Amino acid sequence: MIYPLPAVMVSCGSTPEEYNIITVSWTGTICTNPAMCYISVRPTRHSYDIIKKNGEFVINLTTRSLAYAADWCGVKSGSDFNKFEKMNLTAIPASRIKAPLIKESPVNIECIVKEIKELGTHHMFISEVVAVNAEKELFDEKSGLFRLNDAEPLCYLHGKYYLTGKYIGKFGFSVQKKKGKRKA
Numbered sequence: 001m002i003y004p005l006p007a008v009m010v011s012c013g014s015t016p017e018e019y020n021i022i023t024v025s026w027t028g029t030i031c032t033n034p035a036m037c038y039i040s041v042r043p044t045r046h047s048y049d050i051i052k053k054n055g056e057f058v059i060n061l062t063t064r065s066l067a068y069a070a071d072w073c074g075v076k077s078g079s080d081f082n083k084f085e086k087m088n089l090t091a092i093p094a095s096r097i098k099a100p101l102i103k104e105s106p107v108n109i110e111c112i113v114k115e116i117k118e119l120g121t122h123h124m125f126i127s128e129v130v131a132v133n134a135e136k137e138l139f140d141e142k143s144g145l146f147r148l149n150d151a152e153p154l155c156y157l158h159g160k161y162y163l164t165g166k167y168i169g170k171f172g173f174s175v176q177k178k179k180g181k182r183k184a
């Protein structure tokens with residue numbers, strides 16, 4: 001019931017023959033320093049053994065233009081299809097690990113598995129972030145701020161995909177002093 005969540009495309013594999021993509025919603029940040037995140041994957045998934053064997057994977061954020069591929073990679077198995085080929089996605093080399101990045105994704109997070117927690121239906125891959133690749137065009141030239149919202153990131157909410165909604169405030173807005181006239 002903890003929604004909305006991202007629906008990310010996790011790429012894995014150490015050789016082109018092994019490369020695969022699994023869509024994952026059980027994912028998140030779990031530590032700032034060292035930068036750590038997790039994905040939870042059912043052992044029955046084709047990707048499970050690949051990630052476990054190689055101890056690494058890439059979290060690729062998804063957008064409106066990747067919605068179809070994200071859904072498709074989440075219902076079809078790499079044991080039957082080459083998902084990169086079928087979805088016309090480009091595998092490009094990562095900087096620190098062997099698993100490929102998905103070029104079409106605006107943010108690729110390279111992860112190395114530190115611990116596997118066998119929780120039940122899903123096993124949690126607790127992982128360290130070793131590199132993050134972000135699309136240049138999404139950086140505001142003047143402020144240098146990263147404008148991920150411009151890429152129209154996907155949200156997943158009770159089995160349905162949405163784009164992020166209306167902007168309603170920034171971090172800390174609840175305690176920010178209102179701009180106005182100074183007291184004399």
Ligand SMILES: Cc1cc2nc3c(=O)[nH]c(=O)nc-3n(C[C@H](O)[C@H](O)[C@H](O)COP(=O)(O)O)c2cc1C
Binds near residue numbers: 045079
């Ligand atoms: C939006 C969405 C979210 C999903 N989240 C997860 C998840 O968190 N963990 C998981 O094991 N499978 C998840 N799945 C299912 C897998 O992506 C799906 O079983 C996929 O076909 C597995 O691919 P593979 O066999 O090539 O590894 C999700 C599917 C969708 C569509």
